[in-house]
Amino acid sequence: MRAVIQRVRSARVSVDGTEVGSIGAGMLVLLAASVGDGPEQVEWMAEKLCGLRIYPDEAGKMNLSLAQVRGKMLVVSQFTLYGDCRKGKRPSYSGAAPPEQAKPLYESFIETVRNNGIAVEGGIFGAMMQVELVNDGPVTLIVDSPQENRSNPKPVE
Numbered sequence: 001m002r003a004v005i006q007r008v009r010s011a012r013v014s015v016d017g018t019e020v021g022s023i024g025a026g027m028l029v030l031l032a033a034s035v036g037d038g039p040e041q042v043e044w045m046a047e048k049l050c051g052l053r054i055y056p057d058e059a060g061k062m063n064l065s066l067a068q069v070r071g072k073m074l075v076v077s078q079f080t081l082y083g084d085c086r087k088g089k090r091p092s093y094s095g096a097a098p099p100e101q102a103k104p105l106y107e108s109f110i111e112t113v114r115n116n117g118i119a120v121e122g123g124i125f126g127a128m129m130q131v132e133l134v135n136d137g138p139v140t141l142i143v144d145s146p147q148e149n150r151s152n153p154k155p156v157e
Helices: 041-049 101-116
Strands: 001-014 018-023 026-032 062-064 072-077 118-120 128-145
Touching: 001 041, 001 072, 018 072, 018 118, 026 041, 026 101, 026 128, 041 101, 041 128, 072 101, 101 118
Parallel strands: 026 072, 072 118
Antiparallel strands: 001 018, 001 026, 001 128
């Protein structure tokens, strides 16, 4: 799995002009599943992001997790995170999990985060979405799950 995370003061996602998810202070997560990802990657990513210390403590040092600051998470599916632009002018998405594999992983990720005590909202899987955010910092990170334990870690060509 791959996530681009942003520490936000607020974020919202809309589909066809209708807001489908919004949060105040917390974390916006753009999330993609790759070929071969499974429950192990979902669990690892959820644990990592819930515990990631990217929020300032009383001294201003990034030392607190989302749970510690009682922040919320907005999760938006984004298969384009696996776009490979190394060849040609059109990205290849062969490393992204197909929708029938990715959707249950996306839904499982949201449920796992919720089970970790984090208030979480999501977009609509596969929809054309508009995402608005007020970045805080800015703090933006890319997080990749480990490749071991994948059933097929290589992209399907």
